[in-house]
Amino acid sequence: MVAGSSEGGMKETQEMxxxxxxxxxxxxxxxxxxxxxxxxxxxxxxxxxxxRFVIDIANTIRPENSIS
Incomplete structure (x- = not known):
């Protein structure tokens, strides 16, 4: 299971x-x-x-690997 927090959005996360x-x-x-x-x-x-695990999506998903 992959889960995220429902506490706060982008603004609150950036402030933190x-x-x-x-x-x-x-x-x-x-x-x-x-x-x-x-x-x-x-x-x-x-x-x-x-x-803490960080999943590096930006360097994993490349345009040539994406589904069209």
């Missing part, structure tokens, strides 16, 4: 990110491509996650 940047609050992340999402979810289920 701006506040975190101002206070130098950061998060350790593990960047994963879309083709590794299932592996990431398996690791999450096993408790083998030490950082």
């Amino acid at each position: 990110l701006n506040c975190e940047a101002k206070q130098n609050v950061t998060a350790d992340v593990e960047v994963s491509s879309m083709d590794l999402v299932n592996k990431a979810m398996d690791r999450l289920a096993k408790g083998d996650v030490h950082y």
Whole structure:
């Protein structure tokens, strides 16, 4: 299952990110491509996650791979 928060929209999210940047609050992340999402979810289920997962959609989906 992939889920998101229903708390706030783009404006609220940007305000939160701006506040975190101002206070130098950061998060350790593990960047994963879309083709590794299932592996990431398996690791999450096993408790083998030490950082926040970030799915790098921009560098995964390319025009030549899109469905027309």
